[in-house]
Amino acid sequence: MNKRFQKGLAVSALAAMVVAPFAQPVFAIEAGGSGTDLGKAEGADTTLVLKKDLTVQDLDSDYVPKAPDVSFKYSVTNGEAGKFTSKQEDKTEQVYEVKAGENGDLIKVNNVAKENTINFSGSDTVKSGKVTKDISLDFSDVEKKFTSAGIYRYVITEGNYTQTDRADLSTALPQTGAGEKTRYIDVYVEEKAGGGFEIKGYVVSRTDTSEGKESGFTEEKKEDGTTPDSNKSSVYSTYDVTLTKKVAGAVTNNAGYTFTVTLPTDDTATYFYQKSGGSESTVSSSSSTTTFTETLKKDESFTLKGLPVGTTIGIVETEVQGFKVPTVKIDAGSEEDMTGWAKTGIGYSDADADATDVVVTNKKDGSILPPTGILMTIAPFAAMVGLGAALIALFAKKRKNEA
Structure with missing residues (x-):
C-alpha cells in the first residue's frame, strides 16, 4: 500500500465523521467513547459504550415508579458491505464505501463474547424519568484481525425483553417495534505508523444508510417532542x-x-x-x-x-x-x-x-x-x-x- 493511498484513505475516513453532522444529527464516537462522551479514553481505544434507556412514568401524577424486573439481550453480528452518501453544506456529495464486518463473534458484550443480557430491577436508580444502563462493546480481539484500512460495519440487535416474575407487563411496557431493534456500527480503521491496523472511531446509526445517528437504544419522543414513544423505545407506564x-x-x-x-x-x-x-x-x-x-x-x-x-x-x-x-x-x-x-x-x-x-x-x-x-x-x-x-x-x- 503506497503512502499516498494511505493518506487519502485516512483523510476520507476523517471526512466521513466531519461532514456527517451537516446532513443530520450525528454521534461520531472516537475510540473508547460513547454518544455522550466524545473523548478518547486512555487505554480503552477498542471499547465502544452504548446506552440503553428504560423510561418510567406515572400517567396520573408526578410520582416516579420503580423500574420493572426485565432483561434485554444484545447480540453483535457482522454487517453487510454497502455505501452511504454524506453531503456537507454548499459542497458536493461524497459516497463512502463500507466493508462487511469481520470476526463479529469476537466482540465482547459487557465482557461476554458475541451476546449478553442487561437486567433492570426495582432497585435501580431512576434519574430524570429513566434508568440508563451501559452496553460495553470490546473490539480489542477484532482489531488484531484487521488486514486493511477502511470502514467496517457491524450490527447490534436488541431482543424482546423477558421477565422471571408473574407480572403482566404487556400493556405497561410494550415491546418496541421490529424496526427499532437494530443499530448499525461503522468502525473506522487506519494503518498504524509502525505497522498493523487500529480502530480510530465509531459511528452508530439507526439505518443501514447511516441516517439517524444514535448513542445506543435511547429514549425517543413522539412528534410533540414531550411524550415518550413506546414503539421506538422502552417505556414503562x-x-x-x-x-x-x-x-x-x-x-x-x-x-x-x-x-x-x-x-x-x-x-x-x-x-x-x-x-x-x-x-x-x-x-x-x-x-x-x-x-x-x-x-x-x-x-x-x-x-x-x-x-x-x-x-x-x-x-x-x-x-x-x-x-x-x-x-x-x-x-x-x-x-x-x-x-x-x-x-x-x-x-x-x-x-x-x-x-x-x-x-x-x-x-x-x-x-x-x-x-x-x-x-x-x-x-x-x-x-x-x-x-x-x-x-x-x-x-x-x-x-x-x-x-
Missing part, C-alpha cells in the same frame, strides 16, 4: 387509584368501613400507599395472592400509586348491617369527552376500565337514593358507583398514549 368513603344521611358507622384490596399479580412489586392524613408508605406484592385491609371513616380516602397500566386491583367492602347497596348508573358524557377511550359500560364487577378516582357511598337502609346517585368524577366518564357487602370492583387503566 403506571397509574394511580384513589378510593374515598362517603356516607349519606345522618346515621354513620363510627367504627369505620373496612375494605380489602387485592394487588396485581407480581412477585416483587412495591407500590406507593398513603391514607388521608397519614404518612407515605409502601405496600408490596409477593409470589402468592397479596391482599391488605384498610378501614376508612366518613370522608377518608387512600391512594395507591405505581400500578402497572393494564393490570387490575380488587376492592371488597365488608358488609355493615343496616346499610343498603346503592344502584349503579353511568353518565357517559359527551362523545367528545369519550374520544380515544374505551366505550364499555360500567357494572358491579367492572367499575370502569379507566376509572381511577372512586367515591364509595353507603346509604342508611330504607332511605331513598337521591337522583344524582353516587358521583365518581373522572375523565372522560362521570359515573355513579356503589359498593356494598362483598361487592368487588376491579380497576384497570389502559395506556392513554395508545389512543
